[in-house]
Amino acid sequence: VSPVVIHSRPAKETDRIDEIVGFWCHENPALDVTLKCLTMRLRSASRLVDRALRQELASLDVEMWEPEMLLSLRQAPGMQSSAGALLRASGVTSGAITNRLSRLEGSGWIRRQVDPSDRRQVLVTLTDAGRSRADQLIAAKNLSEQRFYADVPRETLERLERDLRTLLTAVEPDSPTPLAGGEPDGPAHR
Amino acid sequence: VSPVVIHSRPAKETDRIDEIVGFWCHENPALDVTLKCLTMRLRSASRLVDRALRQELASLDVEMWEPEMLLSLRQAPGMQSSAGALLRASGVTSGAITNRLSRLEGSGWIRRQVDPSDRRQVLVTLTDAGRSRADQLIAAKNLSEQRFYADVPRETLERLERDLRTLLTAVEPDSPTPLAGGEPDGPAHR
DNA sequence: GAAGATTGAGTGTTCAATCTTT
DNA sequence: AAAGATTGAACACTCAATCTTC
Numbered sequence: 089v090s091p092v093v094i095h096s097r098p099a100k101e102t103d104r105i106d107e108i109v110g111f112w113c114h115e116n117p118a119l120d121v122t123l124k125c126l127t128m129r130l131r132s133a134s135r136l137v138d139r140a141l142r143q144e145l146a147s148l149d150v151e152m153w154e155p156e157m158l159l160s161l162r163q164a165p166g167m168q169s170s171a172g173a174l175l176r177a178s179g180v181t182s183g184a185i186t187n188r189l190s191r192l193e194g195s196g197w198i199r200r201q202v203d204p205s206d207r208r209q210v211l212v213t214l215t216d217a218g219r220s221r222a223d224q225l226i227a228a229k230n231l232s233e234q235r236f237y238a239d240v241p242r243e244t245l246e247r248l249e250r251d252l253r254t255l256l257t258a259v260e261p262d263s264p265t266p267l268a269g270g271e272p273d274g275p276a277h278r
Numbered sequence: 279v280s281p282v283v284i285h286s287r288p289a290k291e292t293d294r295i296d297e298i299v300g301f302w303c304h305e306n307p308a309l310d311v312t313l314k315c316l317t318m319r320l321r322s323a324s325r326l327v328d329r330a331l332r333q334e335l336a337s338l339d340v341e342m343w344e345p346e347m348l349l350s351l352r353q354a355p356g357m358q359s360s361a362g363a364l365l366r367a368s369g370v371t372s373g374a375i376t377n378r379l380s381r382l383e384g385s386g387w388i389r390r391q392v393d394p395s396d397r398r399q400v401l402v403t404l405t406d407a408g409r410s411r412a413d414q415l416i417a418a419k420n421l422s423e424q425r426f427y428a429d430v431p432r433e434t435l436e437r438l439e440r441d442l443r444t445l446l447t448a449v450e451p452d453s454p455t456p457l458a459g460g461e462p463d464g465p466a467h468r
Numbered sequence: 469g470a471a472g473a474t475t476g477a478g479t480g481t482t483c484a485a486t487c488t489t490t
Numbered sequence: 491a492a493a494g495a496t497t498g499a500a501c502a503c504t505c506a507a508t509c510t511t512c
Contacts, residue, residue, distance in 0.1 A: 106443075109349075119416070122439050123423045127327055128346070129442040132369050134324030136449060137317055142504090151479085156318070163298055172494065177298070179322050184481055186496055208489045208494040226309070233313045239448040244441050249312050251438045252319040253295075258429040259326060332482090343502085362472065374503055376474055398472045398511045 137236065144232040148225070153180075155229045157188055158197065158214070158222035167214040170203065174212065197221050295319060327426065334422040338415070343370075345419045347378055348387065348404070348412035357404040360393065364402065387411050 109124045142152050160177050161169055175185045189212060192198045197218030203209040214222065237245060299314045332342050350367050351359055365375045379402060382388045387408030393399040404412065427435060 119420050120424065122436055123427055124420065126427075126435060126439045126442070127331070127423055129439065129446060130320075130324050130327055133442055133446055134320050135369050136446070137320055139504090140449075141317070153480085160298060170494090175495095179325050180480095181482055182495065183483075183497080187480070190496095206490075206494085210495065230309050230314070233317055234310065236449060237313055237316075240445050244444050245316060246312055247437065248441045248445065249316045249319065251434050251441070252316070252323055254434050255430050255438065256295075256319060256323055256326070259330075259426060329482090341502085360472090365473095370502095371504055372473065373475080373505075377502070380474095396472085396512075400473065 140236045141229065141232050144235075145225075145228060148228060150225060150228070153188055154192070155222075155225040157192060158218065158225060161198065161212065161214045162219065162222045162226075167219065169212055171200075171210040171212060192218070295322070330426045331419065331422050334425075335415075335418060338418060340415060340418070343378055344382070345412075345415040347382060348408065348415060351388065351402065351404045352409065352412045352416075357409065359402055361390075361400040361402060382408070 106125065109121055109128065138152060145152065145155075156178065157174065160174055161167055164173075171185060171189060174189075175182055178185060189198065189200060189210075193200055197215060199213045199215055201211050201213070203211050295315055295318050299311055299318065328342060335342065335345075346368065347364065350364055351357055354363075361375060361379060364379075365372055368375060379388065379390060379400075383390055387405060389403045389405055391401050391403070393401050
């Protein structure tokens, strides 16, 4: 089964999660050790990255979701997208998107306007100030990321990225939409 | 739930995240594509697992953090641990732990009592009801997990688990403590 | 003074209900 | 009826301040 080549890892045979899960699965062989560890590590890693980046970005008065939203908009054709498209690109619920858009609008980074061709939809456009804000945030976040991952072997990072990509395309519920301007399709509201 | 046999996912050279990040890095070569994608995929995957498991566990009136806490306690010697140990094992802040403990106590799954040997600390013990609750939740969560990961190649899952483990031990701030009963050491409060 | 735990304010998310437009 | 967006209640987390005990 698992070849487990853990080459360059002198001590530290097991970590915190190994112990918790390992103990449990030892007296309950029906459980899948890999799956249980994977879920826990996924949550753990995500929380750690979040925390690290958030703390570094806090000096700029930036929340974690802001770079993500602005980056989506920045790369959209005409720096404009629809609320629905941003929703599908984000992975959060529609209520969260409305919330984020209101705050971005309040700060002056975006403008909201009703789509004339389908008045149910809302078009979101990056303002000039929003454009430079986006550029600034991307740069800052990039620096923080490089610091955070500095101690992890490059090889591991690249393999992780690829494997996570495989996982996401396998389990992702829908998203035939590659994030476009204003295509009114696909289920929403989540 | 969702029969939806969309097994037609053969090609798919690039996904949602590839596009967003790829575009950006194309006009800004200083950025590290792998790192930017990795962070986004980590958040995305974690959120997806969370959502999927939460929805399945909702039928039992269970929040995601409950299995994690009970599992930690279940495997501790004497099914007893200290609040600080649970804190260090969890990855969340001390305020969150207090909050969780209060709700677990309110439901009758655990008991809190002051440590006689060091009255600053709080000892947490699994009750009998809590023990069977823990067993029930582990089983339910295991089933949900197996359903969730069903479409991902086994090989990928195992490699992910190992690589995430490498990442965590590399970036984790401290935790020389392997989760024990009540050792009053290490920084806390976060 | 420092460590362990608790509290309260602020933030952000989900979920269900609602309103408008198609 | 159904889709898109908004709203408000409930919940969980972080952060900083506080209180007790060492």
